Amino acid sequence: xxxxxxxxxxxxxxxxxxxxxxxxxxxxxxxxxxxxxxxxxxxxxxxxxxxxxxxxxxxxxxxxxxxxxxxxxxxxxxxxxxxxxxxxxxxxxxxxxxxxxxxxxxxxxxxxxxxxxxxxxxxxxxxxxxxxxxxxxxxxxxxxxxxxxxxxxxxxxxxxxxxxxxxxxxxxxxxxxxxxxxxxxxxxxxxxxxxxxxxxxxxxxxxxxxxxxxxxxxxxxxxxxxxxxxxxxxxxxxxxxxxxxxxxxxxxxxxxxxxxxxxxxxxxxxxxxxxxxxxxxxxxxxxxxxxxxxxxxxxxxxxxxxxxxxxxxxxxxxxxxxxxxxxxxxxxxxxxxxxxxxxxxxxxxxxxxxxxxxxxxxxxxxxxxxxxxxxxxxxxxxxxxxxxxxxxxxxxxxxxxxxxxxxxxxxxxxxxxxxxxxxxxxxxxxxxxxxxxxxxxxxxxxxxxxxxxxxxxxxxxxxxxxxxxxxxxxxxxxxxxxxxxxxxxxxxxxxxxxxxxxxxxxxxxxxxxxxxxxxxxxxxxxxxxxxxxxxxxxxxxxxxxxxxxxxxxxxxxxxxxxxxxxxxxxxxxxxxxxxxxxxxxxxxxxxxxxxxxxxxxxxxxxxxxxxxxxxxxxxxxxxxxxxxxxxxxxxxxxxxxxxxxxxxxxxxxxxxxxxxxxxxxxxxxxxxxxxxxxxx
Amino acid sequence: xxxxxxxxxxxxxxxxxxxxxxxxxxxxxxxxxxxxxxxxxxxxxxxxxxxxxxxxxxxxxxxxxxxxxxxxxxxxxxxxxxxxxxxxxxxxxxxxxxxxxxx
Numbered sequence: 001x002x003x004x005x006x007x008x009x010x011x012x013x014x015x016x017x018x019x020x021x022x023x024x025x026x027x028x029x030x031x032x033x034x035x036x037x038x039x040x041x042x043x044x045x046x047x048x049x050x051x052x053x054x055x056x057x058x059x060x061x062x063x064x065x066x067x068x069x070x071x072x073x074x075x076x077x078x079x080x081x082x083x084x085x086x087x088x089x090x091x092x093x094x095x096x097x098x099x100x101x102x103x104x105x106x107x108x109x110x111x112x113x114x115x116x117x118x119x120x121x122x123x124x125x126x127x128x129x130x131x132x133x134x135x136x137x138x139x140x141x142x143x144x145x146x147x148x149x150x151x152x153x154x155x156x157x158x159x160x161x162x163x164x165x166x167x168x169x170x171x172x173x174x175x176x177x178x179x180x181x182x183x184x185x186x187x188x189x190x191x192x193x194x195x196x197x198x199x200x201x202x203x204x205x206x207x208x209x210x211x212x213x214x215x216x217x218x219x220x221x222x223x224x225x226x227x228x229x230x231x232x233x234x235x236x237x238x239x240x241x242x243x244x245x246x247x248x249x250x251x252x253x254x255x256x257x258x259x260x261x262x263x264x265x266x267x268x269x270x271x272x273x274x275x276x277x278x279x280x281x282x283x284x285x286x287x288x289x290x291x292x293x294x295x296x297x298x299x300x301x302x303x304x305x306x307x308x309x310x311x312x313x314x315x316x317x318x319x320x321x322x323x324x325x326x327x328x329x330x331x332x333x334x335x336x337x338x339x340x341x342x343x344x345x346x347x348x349x350x351x352x353x354x355x356x357x358x359x360x361x362x363x364x365x366x367x368x369x370x371x372x373x374x375x376x377x378x379x380x381x382x383x384x385x386x387x388x389x390x391x392x393x394x395x396x397x398x399x400x401x402x403x404x405x406x407x408x409x410x411x412x413x414x415x416x417x418x419x420x421x422x423x424x425x426x427x428x429x430x431x432x433x434x435x436x437x438x439x440x441x442x443x444x445x446x447x448x449x450x451x452x453x454x455x456x457x458x459x460x461x462x463x464x465x466x467x468x469x470x471x472x473x474x475x476x477x478x479x480x481x482x483x484x485x486x487x488x489x490x491x492x493x494x495x496x497x498x499x500x501x502x503x504x505x506x507x508x509x510x511x512x513x514x515x516x517x518x519x520x521x522x523x524x525x526x527x528x529x530x531x532x533x534x535x536x537x538x539x540x541x542x543x544x545x546x547x548x549x550x551x552x553x554x555x556x557x558x559x560x561x562x563x564x565x566x567x568x569x570x571x572x573x574x575x576x577x578x579x580x581x582x583x584x585x586x587x588x589x590x591x592x593x594x595x596x597x598x599x600x601x602x603x604x605x606x607x608x609x610x611x612x613x614x615x616x617x618x619x620x621x622x623x624x625x626x627x628x629x630x631x632x633x634x635x636x637x638x639x640x641x642x643x644x645x646x647x648x649x650x651x652x653x654x655x656x657x658x659x660x661x662x663x664x665x666x667x668x669x670x671x672x673x674x675x676x677x678x679x680x
Numbered sequence: 681x682x683x684x685x686x687x688x689x690x691x692x693x694x695x696x697x698x699x700x701x702x703x704x705x706x707x708x709x710x711x712x713x714x715x716x717x718x719x720x721x722x723x724x725x726x727x728x729x730x731x732x733x734x735x736x737x738x739x740x741x742x743x744x745x746x747x748x749x750x751x752x753x754x755x756x757x758x759x760x761x762x763x764x765x766x767x768x769x770x771x772x773x774x775x776x777x778x779x780x781x782x783x
Contacts, residue, residue: 082743
């Protein structure tokens with residue numbers, strides 16, 4: 001690997017949004033009062049747009065270089081220098097992170113602009129944008145971090161901002177709880193990430209190559225090929241731990257439960273964090289660490305199956321949801337599952353490609369949903385919508401395009417990216433037909449639930465109440481403009497990653513310097529065309545069913561509800577009882593543990609304390625006795641002896657003067673006698 | 681003061697310590713008091729790391745700083761538990777409410 005080229009502008013891609021966050025966070029309340037919300041909006045949007053310009057600049061610098069030289073580094077200072085651990089505070093732009101920063105700043109910038117319209121009536125406007133900018137800075141740290149440790153800083157940062165933004169409307173207790181849930185579930189994953197990081201450093205260090213700089217780690221990865229821990233290959237264990245981290249951030253089974261709840265946040269947040277950027281962190285991390293993952297086929301196998309399971313489970317749940325944002329949330333979980341299928345079959349580039357196209361159309365869908373919610377006065381139930389295309393033509397058109405994209409119809413973006421994953425699942429050496437088939441079923445369901453949503457929201461009769469209908473309106477241009485731009489992306493973004501038969505993926509080629517393994521397969525062109533046709537046919541079938549059910553209404557949804565005694569429907573509707581199971585096992589388990597410790601506290605600890613107190617009281621009582629009988633006894637004894645003696649001696653005090661005189665004279669006589677007889 | 685001088689780090693440490701002490705002494709909110717304690721601990725950390733870098737010639741100070749961070753986490757857990765208990769008892773986390781011992 002070539003030495004990266006030194007630059008000093010990359011830091012500003014991170015620092016500008018951070019600066020925006022600091023200005024709005026520390027002075028926002030005053031700025032909003034004196035200069036108005038417009039100023040806040042400019043302070044928030046400008047840094048992200050400038051960062052986007054810098055990202056584009058970095059991209060073109062990279063493009064002008066030979067492929068193996070495409071590394072720009074901005075080294076600020078040595079961060080940690082301790083024993084064999086040396087970590088630089090350094091940001092790296094390579095082909096992979098260049099894609100990510102374009103997505104984060106580009107789509108993030110559009111969402112910032114959109115949010116100035118969406119959040120306009122909110123009192124805490126400045127607080128919202130401070131968080132949003134801080135999030136952008138953290139996400140950029142995550143993707144630009146040159147070392148695993150700096151990546152982790154961003155990783156935690158996005159988690160924190162996600163928590164703050166989910167609970168943004170914290171006056172409603174449910175929102176605050178959703179924020180807590182996201183934070184705590186993510187913490188479980190972060191724990192895995194940290195362990196994986198420690199393990200890799202530890203094993204590399206044992207070979208004399210201890211480092212947390214990702215390029216260095218990748219370079220020395222082969223040296224730990226044979227290292228073992230507890231009888232397992234270190235790489236397998238470490239990548240499993242890292243993958244646990246990825247399941248947390250990227251909402252995979254078993255840690256996906258927080259993402260649907262995260263919809264409690266404002267809709268731009270759902271679009272930016274819980275669809276386009278933060279949830280892709282896990283995918284990005286696995287792609288970044290691809291050298292290690294490729295060394296652990298067992299982990300890859302597990303990842304593929306977790307991906308499939310998540311894609312299917314989330315898609316089935318999405319079939320039954322009625323909340324416009326919940327459908328999109330589960331669809332996000334499902335699409336992230338596809339990305340992990342891509343990773344699991346060795347197609348890291350395909351996964352990152354799907355990540356990028358998904359960012360476009362999912363952000364567009366969420367913002368479209370936000371536009372609808374905005375128009376419907378914060379009504380999110382699709383059963384109370386319908387016929388909205390009459391009032392909201394731009395929202396409808398962009399939403400429609402994005403639905404086509406996510407459902408996987410050519411030539412929209414989602415088709416190419418999803419098809420590449422399916423293709424690799426079918427043909428690559430890590431893939432297999434079962435994964436492919438299940439993923440295909442999931443694609444059919446995706447088409448169904450997305451068109452169901454489209455029909456329920458935009459077609460048919462309007463089911464809103466009279467008052468809401470009167471106020472229906474298209475959103476202001478500040479909101480529709482980002483929608484249009486994102487929709488354009490949803491149409492054309494796929495063209496940079498064409499399948500092999502249509503000229504091959506430029507995107508995978510671009511990522512080649514970072515992602516060496518890209519699951520190349522040499523199957524026939526006929527097969528490739530055939531598989532494409534199959535996936536389009538399956539998607540069309542899904543659309544057809546949705547059309548019959550929700551547009552033509554010639555097929556009642558009840559047919560499916562009552563299928564097999566209604567068991568599947570109940571399973572899907574209750575989200576496979578994941579929440580209930582977690583509630584029973586982990587929440588109640590924790591509470592049980594808490595009660596146990598509470599009882600421990602009440603009986604054992606308090607028992608000890610009370611025991612000590614009782615003992616002290618006993619000692620005090622004994623002491624009291626001692627005091628009463630021994631000390632007092634002594635004192636009283638002395639006085640008694642004196643009394644007794646006094647009683648004896650009082651006989652001498654007769655009061656008889658003569659007696660006294662006798663005494664005096666006898667004493668005198670004795671004294672004189674003694675004096676004369678012995679001393680003279 | 682340049683970033684390569686011990687005194688600049690010690691100044692930062694002193695400022696942090698003063699801020700922490702000020703917080704602990706003036707705040708009546710128990711959580712703020714805890715935050716002040718954290719500041720004081722971190723001022724000690726800054727000194728540890730600075731001395732380790734400039735004077736001692738070994739890494740012991742940095743390791744100590746990590747220990748302090750870990751202890752601070754434990755301290756925060758215990759501290760927050762106490763705050764919770766105080767809240768349960770007095771329905772406020774004003775530290776001056778918990779002065780019933782002297783009565």
